[in-house]
Structures are given as C-alpha cells and as structure tokens.
Amino acid sequence: MKVSIITVCLNSEKYIEQTIQSVLNQIYKDIEYIIIDGMSTDNTLNIVEKYKPLFNGRLTVVSEKDSGIYNAMNKGIKRATGELIGIINSDDWYELDAVENVVNNYNNEECVLYGGMVNRKDNEITKIDMSSYKELSNCMFGHPTAFVPKSIYNKFGLYDESYRIAADYDFMLRLFDNNVQFKFINKVIANFREGGLSTTSIEKCKNETLAVKEKHGHNPIPFSINTEVNSQVKFLWDKLINTIRKNNWNKIFIYGCGMHTKKLLRYIPSDIKDKIMGIIDREVDKKNKVFEGYNKLTIEEAQNYADSIIISSFDYEYEIYNRINYLNDKVNIIRIYGADTVQEVNQILNDRIM
Known part of the structure; x- marks a missing residue:
C-alpha cells in the first residue's frame, strides 16, 4: 500500500x-x-x-x-x-x-x-x-x-x-x-x-x-489542565501518584507556587500530601513564607532535606528541569509532562488507554 x-x-x-x-x-x-x-x-x-x-x-x-x-x-x-x-x-x-x-x-x-x-x-x-x-x-x-x-x-x-x-x-x-x-x-x-x-x-x-x-459550536475556552476535561492530564497526575507510592518517597517538595500547584494539591490524596515537606519558589518573600499551608523554601534550602522534587508547571517544566537538574545525583527530580527519551515516552504511552 x-x-x-x-x-x-x-x-x-x-x-x-x-x-x-x-x-x-x-x-x-x-x-x-x-x-x-x-x-x-x-x-x-x-x-x-x-x-x-x-x-x-x-x-x-x-x-x-x-x-x-x-x-x-x-x-x-x-x-x-x-x-x-x-x-x-x-x-x-x-x-x-x-x-x-x-x-x-x-x-x-x-x-x-x-x-x-x-x-x-x-x-x-x-x-x-x-x-x-x-x-x-x-x-x-x-x-x-x-x-x-x-x-x-x-x-x-x-x-x-x-x-x-x-x-x-x-x-x-x-x-x-x-x-x-x-x-x-x-x-x-x-x-x-x-x-x-x-x-x-x-x-x-x-x-x-x-x-x-x-x-463548530464548542465551548470557546482555552486549553485546560482540569482533570475533569483533560484525560491526558488526569493520566499523568495519576501516574505521578503511583510513582510516589511505588518508590515510597517521604520527603517530597513541590517546585512551583502557581495555579498549577494549587490544582495539583487539591487532586493528590491525603497519604501523598502527608509526605510533602514544603513548596519551592525561586525567591521567597520574607513576609509571605507559606503557600497553601506549606512552608516556602528556596531550592538551596530544600535540597538539603528532599528525597524528591516534583516540578509543578505545565508551561515551564522543561526550563525548571534544566535549572535544577544538577541535583539529579542526590534528589529524584520528577517531570510530570516530559521525559528524557522516546523510549521512556513509549513506555508511558503503552499504559495509556484511549
């Protein structure tokens, strides 16, 4: 053919x-x-x-x-x-x-x-x-x-x-x-x-x-990371939760202080939330050191305590990953939306039921 x-x-x-x-x-x-x-x-x-x-x-x-x-x-x-x-x-x-x-x-x-x-x-x-x-x-x-x-x-x-x-x-x-x-x-x-x-x-x-x-008569809303309308995001967030449980990480920090992190914190179950030790921001305002009930730290502060860091950003994940991947030897850096190789992506796709 x-x-x-x-x-x-x-x-x-x-x-x-x-x-x-x-x-x-x-x-x-x-x-x-x-x-x-x-x-x-x-x-x-x-x-x-x-x-x-x-x-x-x-x-x-x-x-x-x-x-x-x-x-x-x-x-x-x-x-x-x-x-x-x-x-x-x-x-x-x-x-x-x-x-x-x-x-x-x-x-x-x-x-x-x-x-x-x-x-x-x-x-x-x-x-x-x-x-x-x-x-x-x-x-x-x-x-x-x-x-x-x-x-x-x-x-x-x-x-x-x-x-x-x-x-x-x-x-x-x-x-x-x-x-x-x-x-x-x-x-x-x-x-x-x-x-x-x-x-x-x-x-x-x-x-x-x-x-x-x-x-075409569809609701004119922009692309959404809402798990109720985007099955790709739901799949990747569920994969994140399973990965954390499988590896039994207990000292988790989330990198990001935006709306994405707010939505992610609302989605993940309580047993994972209990393992989150803080939120990482590039610069921590001395007057505002708390985000969604978690203490905010710089990457320099968090790296001394973390066993894993979740990058919480849809648009800037890759840029953040490049910024902190020097920590790869001592901390598990978790990308939600990206991967390092096509082979890794194919493994993810094999688990995706469309």
Whole structure:
C-alpha cells in the first residue's frame, strides 16, 4: 500500500534536512514524498535536490508561490496518489518506524490514525503530547502524527485556507462532527520542534483556535489542565501518584507556587500530601513564607532535606528541569509532562488507554 507524505516549506534550510532524512530512512518503504516549496530564496531547494536521487523517483518537488501554509498543504494533497496521507512540516521529523506503525494499525477503513508526539527544543524533549481525539473540543492532538485516507479528503474537503494557523484543527473538528472514526497509536510518531508558526504566534494561535471552536459550536475556552476535561492530564497526575507510592518517597517538595500547584494539591490524596515537606519558589518573600499551608523554601534550602522534587508547571517544566537538574545525583527530580527519551515516552504511552 502506497503512503503519501507531504512537506511544505519556505526558506527552511536550517532544519529541512532532518525532516527529509526521517522520511527517506523510514522502515516502511512504499512511500511517495511530495515537497511543496513556496519559492525559497535560501539553500532549501539545493538541500532538497541533493536528496532527489536517493528517493529513486519517489520524490516530487513543486516550487511556486502560495498563499499560506494550508494552501501549500492542499496542493500536496491534490497531488498525492497514496491511500494514506501524512503531513510533516519542514522543522519536524518522524520516528523511523512511524509509517510502519501507522500501516500496521490501518484496516482499509475511513479512519484518521494518529499517535504520540513529543515537543522538542534543541532536540531535547520538553513535553509529551498524547491528547485524545475525544477531547477535540478542548484541544487539538498532534497534527504531525496524523495520517488521513485520501478518501476522507475527497469526501469532506481540504483545509480551509481562510485560517492561517488553525485550519488543521478546523479540519479535524469537521471530521469529528461528521462521525469519522479516529484511532490512536500508542507510539511516538512525530517530533515537533518548538518555535514554528503556532508557537511563535501564541496569541494569534489562541484567538484562531477559539474562533474554530465557536464555529463548530464548542465551548470557546482555552486549553485546560482540569482533570475533569483533560484525560491526558488526569493520566499523568495519576501516574505521578503511583510513582510516589511505588518508590515510597517521604520527603517530597513541590517546585512551583502557581495555579498549577494549587490544582495539583487539591487532586493528590491525603497519604501523598502527608509526605510533602514544603513548596519551592525561586525567591521567597520574607513576609509571605507559606503557600497553601506549606512552608516556602528556596531550592538551596530544600535540597538539603528532599528525597524528591516534583516540578509543578505545565508551561515551564522543561526550563525548571534544566535549572535544577544538577541535583539529579542526590534528589529524584520528577517531570510530570516530559521525559528524557522516546523510549521512556513509549513506555508511558503503552499504559495509556484511549
């Protein structure tokens, strides 16, 4: 079965080689690769041309002006001849068994297949994304992991080019509203490099995402870490609790004095709360040394007592981890949302029931 993979690019010389290599080196080989370039003026096309012979006629390159990223994606979809179509952007890349895992889970049905994704910064994992299609009204799952049958595009249409950032979300909600089936693959499929359009234009992304939710009649609220509406967060918080119990840690500190910590403290059971010795903050105000009933300490103070430190932040976990990982030899530093390796993420995904 032929699988079509599309990459759209514009002046992408910095990262596109890694993207191309991840397609070229796939374990599954019946792949048609389509690169839609928006008339790059840097070295992008020279890099692409270098790889053309290695694809043995399976690589098609189109370089012409477009009206935006979704216009370019639509051009690629129209050219695709594979039964399944995946789209990987020019600063992201696939795991080498990605297409093989997708094909092994495909049963010739009208079904969107998607899987786990890791966000990366400087090639290090910052966050795990294993969002459920069941919660599309709350947030979009990792689009670089999605593979869609060509028949679905023929039946339900392409991306709405009036959107600049969230047309993929709009498309998936369109399918969801029309009762198209979704299937989760419990493996890391793709790596998402932070710093692209959706991460650098955060405010525009939020506004367009809310507009898409309103269009489809969903409650226009931003992404939530509420465990009642986000099963990924609930799963990871439950995993945290089980990890603490399994390791019998008794001198726990929580790093973070924000709303995330307030919600986490309300969620964790009393037997875990009894083991929390304090809350870590970067700077402790002498007039306000208590948070939610726990004493506040600096990291320098807490490290002398802690056997484990939980990083309590959704947005800044990776930055905090880098700030305190020099303590790794003496303290267990617990990341809720991230991991160190893809293998570790795959182990987590194996326990996730979608």
